[in-house]
Amino acid sequence: MNFNSIFSPEDSDGLNACVGGDNIHDFYSYAEGYFNAANYLCDKVISERLTGDLDIVIFPILYSVRHGIELALKSHLSNLRDCGINITDGDIHGHDIDTLWSCLKEKTPRAPIFIEIISSIDHLITEIAQLDPTAQEFRYPVRKDNNQIIPDRKVINYLALQSSITELTSQLKCFLNASECYVEEHKTETRTKELSREQLSELSDLLPNRDTWGNDDSDFLIKKSEFIDKYD
Known part of the structure; x- marks a missing residue:
């Protein structure tokens, strides 16, 4: 079948749409x-x-x-x-x-x-x-x-x-x-099964330095609890 009446870019002032034959359309x-x-x-x-x-x-x-x-x-x-x-x-x-x-x-x-x-x-x-x-x-x-x-x-x-x-x-x-x-x-x-990349980044900013997690004065457990409450 001839589709020249539809697919005819001549003298169209650049107003051409691209359809078919590609993978850009989903x-x-x-x-x-x-x-x-x-x-x-x-x-x-x-x-x-x-x-x-x-x-x-x-x-x-x-x-x-x-x-x-x-x-x-x-x-x-x-x-x-x-x-x-x-x-x-x-x-x-x-x-x-x-x-x-x-x-x-x-x-x-x-x-x-x-x-x-x-x-x-x-x-x-x-x-x-x-x-x-x-x-x-x-x-x-x-x-x-x-x-x-x-x-x-x-x-x-x-x-x-x-x-x-x-x-x-x-x-x-x-x-x-x-x-x-x-x-x-x-x-x-x-990402993990439960957390997106953005959430993992937020978690890394929220938690204190890894070396301090076991310190008596560390707020690691508090920050961890806050994060769990937010995304549970």
């Missing part, structure tokens, strides 16, 4: 693309007050957000599997966000940054999962069983939606960056 980059597309479209509707399109473009916006979430969760689960955590193909496949999110919360190490971000976005991901559990609601006017999509009328405010998109994408990007760091620490063996 779950992470795909997720970022869907989040960015949703935000750009939402911003255009708001800034240009495209009131005639409000009820039309809402679905591609919501679908892009939903699919970005799905890809972001799969990206993190894939990273965990690379670190030897028991993640199966079945855990990563499928489109049910609630199932993916539950698996992620169960399998993710209890590092402070993961705990904090999961807690901060749990309500947003749960809400999207409830609105579109099977990746049909925002793509089609009817489900496979011919029942109406979102049968009860709902009103979505674009300003509130954009705020949620901004918060969600920002937190998920931080989450995936932390996920990538976790993989790197695993590969370089610069």
